[in-house]
Amino acid sequence: xxxxxxxxxxxxxxxxxxxxxxxxxAMIEAGVQRLIARLDTAWDHYPTVAEIDDHIYGRTPAPEIxxxxxxxxxxxxxxxxxxxxxAEVLAGMLLVDVEIALLMYVANEILVxxxxxxxxxxxxxxxSL
Numbered sequence: 001x002x003x004x005x006x007x008x009x010x011x012x013x014x015x016x017x018x019x020x021x022x023x024x025x026a027m028i029e030a031g032v033q034r035l036i037a038r039l040d041t042a043w044d045h046y047p048t049v050a051e052i053d054d055h056i057y058g059r060t061p062a063p064e065i066x067x068x069x070x071x072x073x074x075x076x077x078x079x080x081x082x083x084x085x086x087a088e089v090l091a092g093m094l095l096v097d098v099e100i101a102l103l104m105y106v107a108n109e110i111l112v113x114x115x116x117x118x119x120x121x122x123x124x125x126x127x128s129l
Contacts, residue, residue, distance in 0.1 A: 020092045021079055024072040028092055031068020032056065032101045038064065046106060052098050069093070 035055055039047040055062040061069075069089055076084045084092070110116055 018088050018091050019076075019080055019084070020088055020095065021076070023079060024076045024084070025092055025095055027071035027075055028065070028068040028096055029101060030071070031064045031066075032096055032098065033105060034068075035062050035064040036102060036105045038062075040105070046102065049098050049102060052102065056093065056096075056098070065093075 032052070036047060036052060039051065039055070056065050072092060073083050073089070076082075076088070
């Protein structure tokens with residue numbers, strides 16, 4: 001058994017049923033929120049979805065994501081009785097909607113009295129609705 005198996009709880013045979021739950025997903029979502037907060041503070045502007053994705057799915061995941069996966073694995077173990085397989089962790093990560101996480105982060109930063117401007121279209125021009 002290699003160290004990945006010890007952390008993620010099983011052999012690399014991921015041919016079984018993939019399980020995931022809201023409680024485990026919340027741990028990864030919290031990691032994404034912490035990542036967005038760190039990047040926002042370090043860069044003094046909100047990161048883009050692509051920049052966040054680079055820190056989640058890049059060669060080395062950000063520490064917030066690694067920590068979120070560890071918390072998610074522990075919650076999963078409490079719920080299911082075993083650690084998640086690598087496929088279950090990957091499925092859980094793919095369920096994280098980075099755009100929604102970023103929107104929630106920005107919305108939570110809005111205070112009463114703040115002036116908020118919302119773009120009517122993106123850099124590609126007005127939508128064709």
